[in-house]
Amino acid sequence: DIQMTQSPSSLSASVGDRVTITCRASQGIGNYLAWLQQKPGKAPKSLIYAASSLQSGVPSKFSGSGSGTDFTLTISSLQPEDFATYYCQQYNSYPITFGQGTRLEIK
């Protein structure tokens, strides 16, 4: 199985900050990488697919990059609604696997 490792596990930031979350795959996955956002008590929401493509309706403040084994999610100009947990997910091969999550908290 492909292991996905996110860093950091938690992150404190202020409104207006720009933050970056990294995700590393245990083997190459091409660009078969998605990023999801989850708020407490809510279902996951897909933000990015194919490593860098924004899902419809997702603001351009979210951006993704990378290929192979190393990927990043960058969120610019943080707003209160952006504080949530973020997961990366590889779908290059089954079983689909998720990172452990990065909890983004307000400083």
Next chain:
Amino acid sequence: EVQLVESGGGLAQPGRSLRLSCTASGFIFGDYAMSWVRQAPGKGLEWLGFIRTMANGGTTEYAASVKGTFTISRDDSKSIAYLQMNSLKTEDTAMYYCNRGDGSGLYWGQGTLVTVSS
């Protein structure tokens, strides 16, 4: 509007079975694979498996953790995907979500909570 609504969750005793349903609307159900993902309390997301379209054989893929005890099926005439869970254990306590696609899709249901306890 695409909607996925899970149902069937609740309290079950260890060793018992439960069947979850994911009722879809707003799209041609038979054209899409359907999957299940769960989240134990306070934990991360765990992919359980998915079922391909009937045009692709309706075959399934499962996570090793549930293979042999959980079964995913579909009824295209009713636009419903099912998750049959047998031999439930306390560690199966989780919120269960369905997803349109193999687990990497855009659309998610709101989840149904399964609690396994004696």
